[in-house]
Amino acid sequence: MNIYITYIVLGLLLPLVALLYDGIERKMTARIQGRVGPPITQSWLDFVKLLTKKVKLPEDTNMLMLFSGLVLMFAGAFIPLIMVFMRKGDLILLMYLMVGGTLGILLTGLAFRSPYSRVGVSREMQMAFAYEISFIFAIVITIMVTGCRTLEACSASSIPLIKWPLLLIPFILFLFVAPAKVGVVPVDIGEAESEIAEGPFVEIGGRYLAIAKLSKSMKMLALMQLITLLYLLPAGVTGVWYWIASFVIDGVLVFFTISVVRNAASRIKIDQAVKFYATVPLAIGIIGLVIVYLMRGWGM
Amino acid sequence: MSLWSLLFDPENSIWVYRINAGSCNGCEIEITPLFTPRYDAERFGIKWVGTPRHADVVLVTGPVTAVAKESVMEVLSQVPDPHVVIAVGSCGVSGGVFRGSYALEGPLDNLYPVDLYVLGCPPKPEGILTALLEAKKILKAKRKGQYQEKPLVVDPAGMVMGR
Ligand code: SF4
Numbered sequence: 001m002n003i004y005i006t007y008i009v010l011g012l013l014l015p016l017v018a019l020l021y022d023g024i025e026r027k028m029t030a031r032i033q034g035r036v037g038p039p040i041t042q043s044w045l046d047f048v049k050l051l052t053k054k055v056k057l058p059e060d061t062n063m064l065m066l067f068s069g070l071v072l073m074f075a076g077a078f079i080p081l082i083m084v085f086m087r088k089g090d091l092i093l094l095m096y097l098m099v100g101g102t103l104g105i106l107l108t109g110l111a112f113r114s115p116y117s118r119v120g121v122s123r124e125m126q127m128a129f130a131y132e133i134s135f136i137f138a139i140v141i142t143i144m145v146t147g148c149r150t151l152e153a154c155s156a157s158s159i160p161l162i163k164w165p166l167l168l169i170p171f172i173l174f175l176f177v178a179p180a181k182v183g184v185v186p187v188d189i190g191e192a193e194s195e196i197a198e199g200p201f202v203e204i205g206g207r208y209l210a211i212a213k214l215s216k217s218m219k220m221l222a223l224m225q226l227i228t229l230l231y232l233l234p235a236g237v238t239g240v241w242y243w244i245a246s247f248v249i250d251g252v253l254v255f256f257t258i259s260v261v262r263n264a265a266s267r268i269k270i271d272q273a274v275k276f277y278a279t280v281p282l283a284i285g286i287i288g289l290v291i292v293y294l295m296r297g298w299g300m
Numbered sequence: 301m302s303l304w305s306l307l308f309d310p311e312n313s314i315w316v317y318r319i320n321a322g323s324c325n326g327c328e329i330e331i332t333p334l335f336t337p338r339y340d341a342e343r344f345g346i347k348w349v350g351t352p353r354h355a356d357v358v359l360v361t362g363p364v365t366a367v368a369k370e371s372v373m374e375v376l377s378q379v380p381d382p383h384v385v386i387a388v389g390s391c392g393v394s395g396g397v398f399r400g401s402y403a404l405e406g407p408l409d410n411l412y413p414v415d416l417y418v419l420g421c422p423p424k425p426e427g428i429l430t431a432l433l434e435a436k437k438i439l440k441a442k443r444k445g446q447y448q449e450k451p452l453v454v455d456p457a458g459m460v461m462g463r
Contacts, residue, residue, distance in 0.1 A: 035340040049310035056380040197350030205353040205380050
Protein backbone atom coordinates (compact mmCIF):
# COMPACT_ATOMS: atom_id res chain seq x y z
CA MET A 1 0.00 0.00 0.00
CA ASN A 2 2.74 2.38 1.01
CA ILE A 3 4.55 2.02 -2.28
CA TYR A 4 1.49 3.12 -4.25
CA ILE A 5 1.21 6.31 -2.22
CA THR A 6 4.89 6.98 -2.94
CA TYR A 7 4.29 6.53 -6.66
CA ILE A 8 1.27 8.82 -6.67
CA VAL A 9 3.07 11.54 -4.74
CA LEU A 10 6.11 11.26 -7.00
CA GLY A 11 3.94 11.26 -10.10
CA LEU A 12 2.40 14.53 -9.02
CA LEU A 13 5.53 16.20 -7.69
CA LEU A 14 8.23 15.23 -10.17
CA PRO A 15 6.67 17.01 -13.18
CA LEU A 16 6.58 20.17 -11.08
CA VAL A 17 10.22 19.67 -10.12
CA ALA A 18 11.03 19.18 -13.81
CA LEU A 19 9.38 22.49 -14.66
CA LEU A 20 11.30 24.10 -11.80
CA TYR A 21 14.57 22.77 -13.22
CA ASP A 22 13.62 24.23 -16.59
CA GLY A 23 13.09 27.59 -14.89
CA ILE A 24 16.42 27.29 -13.07
CA GLU A 25 18.08 26.58 -16.39
CA ARG A 26 16.55 29.69 -17.92
CA LYS A 27 17.68 31.74 -14.92
CA MET A 28 21.24 30.41 -15.24
CA THR A 29 21.28 31.17 -18.96
CA ALA A 30 20.13 34.70 -18.22
CA ARG A 31 22.79 35.17 -15.53
CA ILE A 32 25.50 33.95 -17.91
CA GLN A 33 24.32 36.52 -20.44
CA GLY A 34 24.36 39.25 -17.80
CA ARG A 35 20.59 39.56 -17.55
CA VAL A 36 18.35 39.37 -14.50
CA GLY A 37 16.29 36.62 -16.05
CA PRO A 38 12.82 35.30 -15.32
CA PRO A 39 11.76 34.02 -11.91
CA ILE A 40 12.59 30.34 -11.49
CA THR A 41 8.89 29.51 -11.55
CA GLN A 42 8.64 30.89 -15.08
CA SER A 43 8.26 27.54 -16.85
CA TRP A 44 5.51 26.57 -14.45
CA LEU A 45 3.80 29.91 -15.12
CA ASP A 46 4.05 29.27 -18.86
CA PHE A 47 2.44 25.88 -18.24
CA VAL A 48 -0.42 27.42 -16.26
CA LYS A 49 -0.89 30.09 -18.90
CA LEU A 50 -1.03 27.56 -21.72
CA LEU A 51 -3.74 25.65 -19.86
CA THR A 52 -5.92 28.76 -19.70
CA LYS A 53 -5.69 29.49 -23.41
CA LYS A 54 -8.23 28.41 -25.98
CA VAL A 55 -7.03 25.88 -28.52
CA LYS A 56 -7.02 26.84 -32.16
CA LEU A 57 -5.86 24.15 -34.54
CA PRO A 58 -5.78 24.07 -38.34
CA GLU A 59 -8.89 22.51 -39.85
CA ASP A 60 -7.12 19.64 -41.56
CA THR A 61 -5.32 18.44 -38.42
CA ASN A 62 -5.00 14.69 -38.11
CA MET A 63 -6.31 14.42 -34.54
CA LEU A 64 -5.50 10.73 -34.13
CA MET A 65 -1.89 11.36 -35.00
CA LEU A 66 -1.73 14.40 -32.74
CA PHE A 67 -3.14 12.56 -29.74
CA SER A 68 -1.01 9.47 -30.19
CA GLY A 69 2.04 11.67 -30.62
CA LEU A 70 1.30 13.61 -27.45
CA VAL A 71 0.60 10.46 -25.45
CA LEU A 72 3.84 8.86 -26.65
CA MET A 73 5.78 12.02 -25.95
CA PHE A 74 4.35 12.29 -22.44
CA ALA A 75 4.83 8.61 -21.66
CA GLY A 76 8.35 8.67 -23.06
CA ALA A 77 9.28 11.32 -20.54
CA PHE A 78 7.03 10.64 -17.54
CA ILE A 79 7.67 6.91 -17.08
CA PRO A 80 11.48 7.21 -17.34
CA LEU A 81 11.31 10.08 -14.86
CA ILE A 82 9.51 7.96 -12.29
CA MET A 83 11.73 4.97 -13.05
CA VAL A 84 15.02 6.76 -12.54
CA PHE A 85 13.95 8.49 -9.36
CA MET A 86 12.52 5.32 -7.84
CA ARG A 87 15.57 3.33 -9.05
CA LYS A 88 13.19 0.68 -10.31
CA GLY A 89 13.16 -0.90 -13.71
CA ASP A 90 15.28 -2.09 -16.53
CA LEU A 91 17.89 -0.10 -18.44
CA ILE A 92 16.95 -1.54 -21.82
CA LEU A 93 13.29 -0.72 -21.24
CA LEU A 94 14.28 2.79 -20.25
CA MET A 95 16.22 3.17 -23.47
CA TYR A 96 13.23 2.11 -25.56
CA LEU A 97 10.87 4.39 -23.65
CA MET A 98 13.10 7.39 -24.23
CA VAL A 99 13.31 6.62 -27.94
CA GLY A 100 9.50 6.43 -27.85
CA GLY A 101 9.45 10.04 -26.68
CA THR A 102 11.33 11.07 -29.81
CA LEU A 103 8.86 9.10 -31.89
CA GLY A 104 6.06 11.05 -30.19
CA ILE A 105 7.60 14.33 -31.36
CA LEU A 106 7.73 13.00 -34.91
CA LEU A 107 4.08 11.90 -34.83
CA THR A 108 2.97 15.24 -33.42
CA GLY A 109 4.74 17.07 -36.21
CA LEU A 110 3.30 14.80 -38.88
CA ALA A 111 -0.26 15.61 -37.79
CA PHE A 112 -0.03 18.98 -39.56
CA ARG A 113 0.53 20.01 -43.12
CA SER A 114 2.61 23.04 -42.29
CA PRO A 115 5.97 23.01 -44.11
CA TYR A 116 7.66 24.18 -40.91
CA SER A 117 6.53 21.16 -38.99
CA ARG A 118 7.49 18.88 -41.88
CA VAL A 119 10.98 20.36 -42.00
CA GLY A 120 11.18 20.02 -38.22
CA VAL A 121 10.13 16.39 -38.34
CA SER A 122 12.65 15.56 -41.03
CA ARG A 123 15.44 17.22 -39.09
CA GLU A 124 14.36 15.63 -35.84
CA MET A 125 14.46 12.26 -37.52
CA GLN A 126 17.96 12.77 -38.91
CA MET A 127 19.15 13.93 -35.51
CA ALA A 128 17.58 10.91 -33.85
CA PHE A 129 19.39 8.58 -36.22
CA ALA A 130 22.62 10.38 -35.49
CA TYR A 131 22.58 10.47 -31.68
CA GLU A 132 20.40 7.56 -30.58
CA ILE A 133 23.11 5.13 -31.67
CA SER A 134 25.57 6.77 -29.26
CA PHE A 135 22.93 6.66 -26.54
CA ILE A 136 22.48 2.93 -27.15
CA PHE A 137 26.25 2.44 -27.08
CA ALA A 138 26.46 4.28 -23.76
CA ILE A 139 23.80 2.06 -22.19
CA VAL A 140 25.26 -1.14 -23.64
CA ILE A 141 28.76 -0.29 -22.39
CA THR A 142 27.35 0.49 -18.95
CA ILE A 143 25.58 -2.83 -18.85
CA MET A 144 28.72 -4.65 -19.95
CA VAL A 145 30.92 -2.94 -17.37
CA THR A 146 28.60 -3.28 -14.42
CA GLY A 147 27.13 -6.57 -15.50
CA CYS A 148 23.63 -5.64 -14.39
CA ARG A 149 20.54 -4.47 -16.16
CA THR A 150 18.27 -3.10 -13.48
CA LEU A 151 18.55 0.48 -12.30
CA GLU A 152 18.82 -0.47 -8.61
CA ALA A 153 21.83 -2.67 -9.19
CA CYS A 154 23.48 -0.37 -11.69
CA SER A 155 23.49 2.82 -9.64
CA ALA A 156 26.96 4.17 -9.12
CA SER A 157 26.87 3.63 -5.39
CA SER A 158 26.84 -0.13 -5.78
CA ILE A 159 29.70 -0.51 -8.23
CA PRO A 160 33.27 -1.39 -7.14
CA LEU A 161 35.74 1.44 -7.47
CA ILE A 162 38.01 -0.43 -9.84
CA LYS A 163 35.41 -0.27 -12.58
CA TRP A 164 34.92 3.47 -12.43
CA PRO A 165 37.58 4.41 -15.02
CA LEU A 166 35.77 2.24 -17.54
CA LEU A 167 32.49 3.98 -16.76
CA LEU A 168 34.11 7.20 -17.93
CA ILE A 169 33.48 6.15 -21.55
CA PRO A 170 29.67 5.97 -21.36
CA PHE A 171 29.68 9.05 -19.13
CA ILE A 172 31.42 11.08 -21.84
CA LEU A 173 29.03 9.64 -24.41
CA PHE A 174 26.12 10.75 -22.28
CA LEU A 175 27.54 14.25 -22.05
CA PHE A 176 27.66 14.38 -25.84
CA VAL A 177 24.17 13.02 -26.26
CA ALA A 178 22.43 15.03 -23.50
CA PRO A 179 22.12 18.38 -25.34
CA ALA A 180 20.80 16.68 -28.48
CA LYS A 181 18.32 14.55 -26.59
CA VAL A 182 17.00 17.47 -24.57
CA GLY A 183 17.12 19.74 -27.62
CA VAL A 184 19.12 22.82 -26.64
CA VAL A 185 20.81 25.36 -28.76
CA PRO A 186 23.81 24.02 -30.60
CA VAL A 187 21.82 20.95 -31.65
CA ASP A 188 18.15 21.93 -31.27
CA ILE A 189 17.94 21.79 -35.02
CA GLY A 190 14.58 20.08 -35.17
CA GLU A 191 12.85 22.65 -32.98
CA ALA A 192 14.89 25.69 -33.96
CA GLU A 193 12.79 28.39 -32.33
CA SER A 194 14.09 31.35 -34.25
CA GLU A 195 14.35 29.60 -37.58
CA ILE A 196 11.46 27.21 -38.14
CA ALA A 197 9.35 28.27 -35.15
CA GLU A 198 9.65 25.16 -32.97
CA GLY A 199 9.36 22.78 -35.91
CA PRO A 200 6.96 19.95 -35.01
CA PHE A 201 5.13 22.14 -32.48
CA VAL A 202 4.55 25.04 -34.83
CA GLU A 203 0.78 24.58 -35.15
CA ILE A 204 -0.21 23.34 -31.71
CA GLY A 205 -1.20 25.67 -28.93
CA GLY A 206 -2.94 25.79 -25.60
CA ARG A 207 -3.02 22.62 -23.52
CA TYR A 208 -1.43 20.49 -26.24
CA LEU A 209 1.60 22.72 -26.25
CA ALA A 210 1.57 22.60 -22.43
CA ILE A 211 1.93 18.82 -22.60
CA ALA A 212 4.74 19.11 -25.15
CA LYS A 213 6.65 21.60 -23.01
CA LEU A 214 6.11 19.57 -19.86
CA SER A 215 7.40 16.47 -21.63
CA LYS A 216 10.50 18.30 -22.72
CA SER A 217 11.29 19.44 -19.18
CA MET A 218 10.62 15.98 -17.80
CA LYS A 219 12.88 14.44 -20.41
CA MET A 220 15.66 16.78 -19.35
CA LEU A 221 15.30 15.94 -15.66
CA ALA A 222 15.03 12.20 -16.37
CA LEU A 223 18.18 12.22 -18.45
CA MET A 224 20.10 14.21 -15.84
CA GLN A 225 18.96 11.90 -13.06
CA LEU A 226 19.91 8.88 -15.17
CA ILE A 227 23.45 10.21 -15.58
CA THR A 228 23.59 11.06 -11.87
CA LEU A 229 22.34 7.64 -10.89
CA LEU A 230 24.62 5.65 -13.17
CA TYR A 231 27.87 7.56 -12.77
CA LEU A 232 27.89 10.36 -10.24
CA LEU A 233 25.98 9.50 -7.09
CA PRO A 234 28.46 8.87 -4.24
CA ALA A 235 28.40 5.50 -2.56
CA GLY A 236 26.21 4.86 0.44
CA VAL A 237 23.64 7.65 0.13
CA THR A 238 20.14 6.59 1.05
CA GLY A 239 16.91 8.06 2.35
CA VAL A 240 16.66 11.84 2.46
CA TRP A 241 20.28 12.25 1.48
CA TYR A 242 19.63 10.35 -1.73
CA TRP A 243 17.07 12.93 -2.78
CA ILE A 244 19.15 15.92 -1.72
CA ALA A 245 22.28 14.60 -3.45
CA SER A 246 20.33 13.74 -6.60
CA PHE A 247 18.75 17.15 -6.89
CA VAL A 248 22.01 18.99 -6.25
CA ILE A 249 23.99 16.90 -8.75
CA ASP A 250 21.15 17.26 -11.29
CA GLY A 251 21.35 21.02 -10.94
CA VAL A 252 25.11 21.01 -11.49
CA LEU A 253 24.70 18.73 -14.51
CA VAL A 254 22.01 20.97 -15.98
CA PHE A 255 24.37 23.89 -15.59
CA PHE A 256 27.28 22.20 -17.33
CA THR A 257 25.55 20.18 -20.01
CA ILE A 258 22.75 22.57 -20.91
CA SER A 259 23.33 26.18 -19.85
CA VAL A 260 27.05 26.45 -20.56
CA VAL A 261 26.83 24.57 -23.85
CA ARG A 262 23.88 26.64 -24.91
CA ASN A 263 25.61 29.94 -24.22
CA ALA A 264 28.98 28.96 -25.58
CA ALA A 265 27.83 27.80 -28.99
CA SER A 266 25.47 28.97 -31.67
CA ARG A 267 23.23 26.65 -33.63
CA ILE A 268 24.96 24.44 -36.15
CA LYS A 269 23.47 23.14 -39.37
CA ILE A 270 21.85 19.74 -39.65
CA ASP A 271 24.59 18.27 -41.83
CA GLN A 272 27.27 19.47 -39.41
CA ALA A 273 25.40 18.00 -36.47
CA VAL A 274 24.82 14.66 -38.14
CA LYS A 275 28.44 14.54 -39.24
CA PHE A 276 29.59 15.28 -35.72
CA TYR A 277 27.38 12.69 -34.05
CA ALA A 278 28.25 10.12 -36.68
CA THR A 279 31.97 10.52 -36.05
CA VAL A 280 33.14 11.62 -32.59
CA PRO A 281 30.62 10.02 -30.20
CA LEU A 282 30.22 7.01 -32.44
CA ALA A 283 33.99 6.46 -32.58
CA ILE A 284 34.20 6.80 -28.78
CA GLY A 285 31.36 4.32 -28.50
CA ILE A 286 32.92 1.71 -30.77
CA ILE A 287 36.39 2.03 -29.27
CA GLY A 288 34.88 1.93 -25.79
CA LEU A 289 32.95 -1.20 -26.61
CA VAL A 290 36.11 -2.91 -27.89
CA ILE A 291 38.09 -1.88 -24.80
CA VAL A 292 35.40 -3.07 -22.44
CA TYR A 293 35.10 -6.35 -24.34
CA LEU A 294 38.85 -6.97 -24.13
CA MET A 295 38.96 -6.03 -20.44
CA ARG A 296 36.19 -8.50 -19.79
CA GLY A 297 38.33 -11.16 -21.40
CA TRP A 298 41.00 -10.38 -18.82
CA GLY A 299 38.52 -10.91 -16.07
CA MET A 300 37.74 -7.39 -14.94
CA MET B 301 5.63 40.09 -6.83
CA SER B 302 3.53 38.21 -4.37
CA LEU B 303 3.84 34.46 -3.96
CA TRP B 304 0.44 33.97 -5.53
CA SER B 305 1.35 35.81 -8.69
CA LEU B 306 4.71 34.00 -8.85
CA LEU B 307 2.92 30.68 -8.77
CA PHE B 308 -0.49 30.97 -10.37
CA ASP B 309 -0.86 34.19 -12.32
CA PRO B 310 -1.09 33.33 -16.03
CA GLU B 311 -0.51 36.98 -16.84
CA ASN B 312 3.11 36.61 -15.78
CA SER B 313 3.81 34.65 -18.91
CA ILE B 314 3.45 36.59 -22.13
CA TRP B 315 4.54 35.23 -25.46
CA VAL B 316 4.99 37.82 -28.15
CA TYR B 317 4.70 37.43 -31.88
CA ARG B 318 5.73 40.18 -34.22
CA ILE B 319 4.32 41.09 -37.63
CA ASN B 320 5.99 43.44 -40.03
CA ALA B 321 3.17 44.89 -42.13
CA GLY B 322 5.31 47.01 -44.38
CA SER B 323 7.37 48.87 -41.80
CA CYS B 324 10.66 50.55 -42.62
CA ASN B 325 12.43 48.28 -40.08
CA GLY B 326 13.04 51.18 -37.72
CA CYS B 327 10.47 49.79 -35.33
CA GLU B 328 11.98 46.30 -35.51
CA ILE B 329 15.34 47.73 -34.57
CA GLU B 330 13.75 49.25 -31.47
CA ILE B 331 11.87 46.08 -30.54
CA THR B 332 14.96 43.86 -30.61
CA PRO B 333 16.73 45.60 -27.66
CA LEU B 334 13.89 44.47 -25.39
CA PHE B 335 15.63 41.12 -25.08
CA THR B 336 19.14 42.43 -24.52
CA PRO B 337 20.66 42.79 -21.03
CA ARG B 338 19.75 46.45 -20.82
CA TYR B 339 15.96 46.06 -21.00
CA ASP B 340 15.69 42.31 -20.41
CA ALA B 341 11.98 41.80 -20.95
CA GLU B 342 12.33 38.15 -19.96
CA ARG B 343 12.38 39.14 -16.28
CA PHE B 344 8.66 39.94 -16.68
CA GLY B 345 8.06 36.58 -18.29
CA ILE B 346 7.93 38.00 -21.80
CA LYS B 347 9.22 35.66 -24.47
CA TRP B 348 9.55 35.69 -28.24
CA VAL B 349 7.70 33.04 -30.17
CA GLY B 350 8.02 32.27 -33.83
CA THR B 351 4.46 31.29 -34.57
CA PRO B 352 1.11 33.06 -34.09
CA ARG B 353 -0.44 29.90 -32.62
CA HIS B 354 1.68 30.27 -29.47
CA ALA B 355 1.20 34.01 -29.11
CA ASP B 356 -0.58 36.02 -26.42
CA VAL B 357 0.42 39.41 -27.72
CA VAL B 358 0.95 40.45 -31.32
CA LEU B 359 3.07 43.47 -32.15
CA VAL B 360 2.20 44.90 -35.55
CA THR B 361 4.62 47.42 -37.01
CA GLY B 362 4.15 49.44 -40.14
CA PRO B 363 1.13 50.71 -42.05
CA VAL B 364 -0.68 47.75 -43.51
CA THR B 365 0.25 47.79 -47.18
CA ALA B 366 -2.01 46.35 -49.85
CA VAL B 367 0.41 43.50 -50.42
CA ALA B 368 0.73 42.67 -46.72
CA LYS B 369 -2.97 42.92 -45.86
CA GLU B 370 -3.99 39.38 -46.71
CA SER B 371 -1.10 37.78 -44.84
CA VAL B 372 -1.60 40.03 -41.82
CA MET B 373 -5.28 39.14 -41.55
CA GLU B 374 -4.51 35.45 -42.02
CA VAL B 375 -1.85 35.50 -39.30
CA LEU B 376 -4.06 37.45 -36.90
CA SER B 377 -6.85 34.95 -37.42
CA GLN B 378 -4.53 32.17 -36.18
CA VAL B 379 -3.82 33.74 -32.79
CA PRO B 380 -5.75 31.90 -30.06
CA ASP B 381 -7.90 33.79 -27.57
CA PRO B 382 -7.39 35.66 -25.32
CA HIS B 383 -4.93 37.84 -27.14
CA VAL B 384 -3.89 41.47 -27.37
CA VAL B 385 -2.96 43.34 -30.54
CA ILE B 386 -0.53 46.24 -30.22
CA ALA B 387 0.06 48.71 -33.05
CA VAL B 388 3.66 49.88 -32.78
CA GLY B 389 5.01 53.12 -34.19
CA SER B 390 3.40 56.06 -35.91
CA CYS B 391 2.91 53.91 -38.98
CA GLY B 392 1.01 51.26 -37.10
CA VAL B 393 -1.09 53.89 -35.34
CA SER B 394 -2.02 56.16 -38.20
CA GLY B 395 -0.04 55.34 -41.32
CA GLY B 396 2.63 57.85 -40.34
CA VAL B 397 4.66 59.28 -43.17
CA PHE B 398 3.00 56.88 -45.57
CA ARG B 399 -0.55 58.06 -44.84
CA GLY B 400 -2.57 58.72 -47.98
CA SER B 401 -0.43 56.51 -50.16
CA TYR B 402 -2.20 54.50 -52.85
CA ALA B 403 -0.42 51.37 -51.65
CA LEU B 404 -1.96 51.34 -48.16
CA GLU B 405 -4.93 49.42 -46.85
CA GLY B 406 -4.30 50.38 -43.23
CA PRO B 407 -3.78 51.63 -40.66
CA LEU B 408 -4.36 48.45 -38.74
CA ASP B 409 -7.39 49.58 -36.74
CA ASN B 410 -9.43 49.84 -39.93
CA LEU B 411 -9.00 46.10 -40.34
CA TYR B 412 -8.72 44.54 -36.90
CA PRO B 413 -9.49 45.69 -33.33
CA VAL B 414 -6.36 47.13 -31.72
CA ASP B 415 -5.99 47.20 -27.92
CA LEU B 416 -2.89 49.34 -27.49
CA TYR B 417 -1.08 51.97 -29.49
CA VAL B 418 2.59 52.85 -29.06
CA LEU B 419 3.51 56.28 -30.41
CA GLY B 420 6.84 57.43 -31.79
CA CYS B 421 8.76 57.09 -34.98
CA PRO B 422 10.37 54.84 -34.02
CA PRO B 423 9.01 54.29 -30.50
CA LYS B 424 11.51 53.80 -27.71
CA PRO B 425 12.04 50.34 -26.21
CA GLU B 426 10.73 51.79 -22.91
CA GLY B 427 7.46 52.58 -24.63
CA ILE B 428 7.13 49.12 -26.13
CA LEU B 429 7.98 47.49 -22.79
CA THR B 430 5.34 49.63 -21.06
CA ALA B 431 2.82 48.56 -23.67
CA LEU B 432 3.66 44.89 -23.08
CA LEU B 433 3.19 45.35 -19.33
CA GLU B 434 -0.15 47.09 -19.96
CA ALA B 435 -1.08 44.14 -22.15
CA LYS B 436 -0.88 41.94 -19.04
CA LYS B 437 -3.77 43.88 -17.48
CA ILE B 438 -5.79 43.72 -20.68
CA LEU B 439 -5.21 39.97 -20.93
CA LYS B 440 -6.38 39.56 -17.36
CA ALA B 441 -9.55 41.54 -18.08
CA LYS B 442 -10.14 39.47 -21.21
CA ARG B 443 -9.72 36.22 -19.31
CA LYS B 444 -12.35 37.36 -16.84
CA GLY B 445 -14.58 38.63 -19.63
CA GLN B 446 -14.62 42.17 -18.25
CA TYR B 447 -12.76 43.89 -21.04
CA GLN B 448 -14.20 47.17 -22.23
CA GLU B 449 -13.06 48.13 -25.68
CA LYS B 450 -11.11 51.17 -24.70
CA PRO B 451 -7.77 51.34 -26.44
CA LEU B 452 -4.82 52.80 -24.53
CA VAL B 453 -2.04 54.91 -25.97
CA VAL B 454 1.58 54.71 -24.81
CA ASP B 455 3.66 57.77 -25.63
CA PRO B 456 7.36 57.51 -26.58
CA ALA B 457 8.54 58.11 -23.02
CA GLY B 458 6.47 55.24 -21.68
CA MET B 459 3.50 57.19 -20.27
CA VAL B 460 0.12 55.52 -20.60
CA MET B 461 -2.68 57.78 -21.78
CA GLY B 462 -6.41 57.28 -22.18
CA ARG B 463 -7.14 55.31 -19.02
S1 SF4 C 1 6.93 54.33 -37.25
FE1 SF4 C 1 8.78 55.21 -38.12
S2 SF4 C 1 10.34 53.67 -37.62
FE2 SF4 C 1 8.36 52.67 -37.39
S3 SF4 C 1 7.96 51.71 -39.35
FE3 SF4 C 1 7.01 53.74 -39.41
S4 SF4 C 1 8.55 55.07 -40.35
FE4 SF4 C 1 9.59 53.19 -39.67
